[in-house]
Amino acid sequence: MSTPTLRPVVTELRLSAFKTHSRAAFPLGPLTLFTGPSGSGKSAVLEAYAALSRLAGGEPLDEVFRDPEGCVPRHARPDAQGRRGFRIGCTVDGPVGPVRLDVAVQAEPELRVVGERMTGGGETLLETALRDPRRRTVQAAWHTAGSVAVTRAPLPDDRLATALLPLRVAGKTSGQLLALAAAEQVVIALRSVFSCDPRPELMRLPAPRGEARLRGGCENLAAVLLRTRGECARRHAALVAAVRAGCGGPVGDLVAERLDGGAVRAVLEQGALGAMPVERLGDGELRFIALALVLLTGPDVLEVDTVADVLPAQQALTVLVDGLDRCLDRRQARELLDVAARMCARGHVRLVGAVGEGTDVAAPASVVHLGG
Known part of the structure; x- marks a missing residue:
């Protein structure tokens, strides 16, 4: 049941026509894992979610979809005007109740929302x-329920209209208030997303000191550790415990070591064995450390484009990870999923990830099998 304090979350993702998917609808829980063989469309699901997030943040279509033709299902045939496109959408639950958003995008001959x-x-x-293909606008109509049922106005055809609505609606009638609240609910849920793909080759390089927010590639992990280790001893202890379980050899602490020239690097303290810079670790251990940090920290530490005028307590962070188990052995994958399950159960974070077909998912999760 929806309550006034319920934080908006995406509860369903729809790929009506997107890449390899057609008429697909995927329910999303606190921890949702997509699995299946290569080519089954796992990455496409996460790409669609990330695209909706970026559109909700106000980015234009051509920045979100750099290869729009690649998003069109291969079986799609152009119409008489040579047009082809794709359709994605989602359902967001929150104080307003379930709100559905569906977007149709024309990829050829021109990229635009239709x-x-x-x-x-x-x-x-x-x-x-889209009323007039010669103009770079769409005709928008939003619920008013005042002296007129709807209000009509042109909007740009390269932006998500839902994200623009709060800038256009005065909120004077009950209908306007409902439309405004629904749009804000969708925008809050979609913008509270952190797309993460740790890059071990970049994590091995020193990071500039003073960067306080973790990037999606986690290349500045050392700089973020310098901040988080001093801010919350309890969360840092949980991170060290996770690293101890996921990395080989003894782990006493994970610290940031200052270098000359304003740089910093992450170091494992290994007791009698001394300190070891993390650049000597394997790709799997580096990815494990980065993903554990993401799951155990908060949105203020991650490079997330949240809604600035909404309290963090009213926004539910969702982490998107393609190849969640990439480079990890079975033990590391199991430990990381255990961390994810604990944090998702507490409501600290939501996670939507893709794992390999043979990954053992023992943690409580909603598992979606693709490809048959």
Whole structure:
């Protein structure tokens, strides 16, 4: 049941026509893992989610979809005007109740939004359509329920109209208030996303000191450790315990060592064996450390484009990780999933990840098998 304090979260992702997917709908829980053979579409699911997140943050289509033709299902045939495209969407639950957002994008001959619909509370709250292909706008109509049922106005065809709606609606009628609240719910949920793909080859390089927010590639992990180790001893102890379980050899602590020239590197303290810079670790151990840090920290430590005027307690962080078990052995994968399960169960974070077909998922998770 929705309550006024419920934090908005994405509960379903729809790939109506996107890459290898057609008429696909995936329910999302606190911990959702997609598994299947190579080519089954695991990465496409996460790409669609990340794209919706970036659109909700106000990014234009051409920055979000660098290869729009590659997003079109291969079986799709152009219409009489030579147009082809793709469709993605999601459902966001929160104080307003379930709100559905569906977006149709034309990839050829020009990249543009050709249709968008947001529905909730039994009403169509926002709808856009391409009326004149010669103009770079769509005709938008949003729920008003005042002296007129809807308000109409042109909006850019390269932006998500739902993200623009709070800038256009005055919020004077009950209908406007409902449309505004629904749009804000969708934007809050979609923008509270951290797409993560640790890059071991970059993590082995010294990081500039003073960077306080972790990037998606985790290349500045050492600089972030310098901050987090002093800010929260309890979370740092949990990180060290996780690293101890996931890395070979003794682990007494994980610290940041200052170098000349304003740089810093991460170091494992190994008791009698002394200190070992993490650049000597294997790719699997580096990815494990980075992902454990992501799961055990908070949105203020991650490079997340959250809604600035909404309290962090009202936003649920969602981490997207393609290849969650990449380079990890079975023990490391099991330990990392245990960390994820604990943090997701506490409501600290939500995780949507893709794992290999043979990965043993013992942790409580919603597992979606793709490819048959």
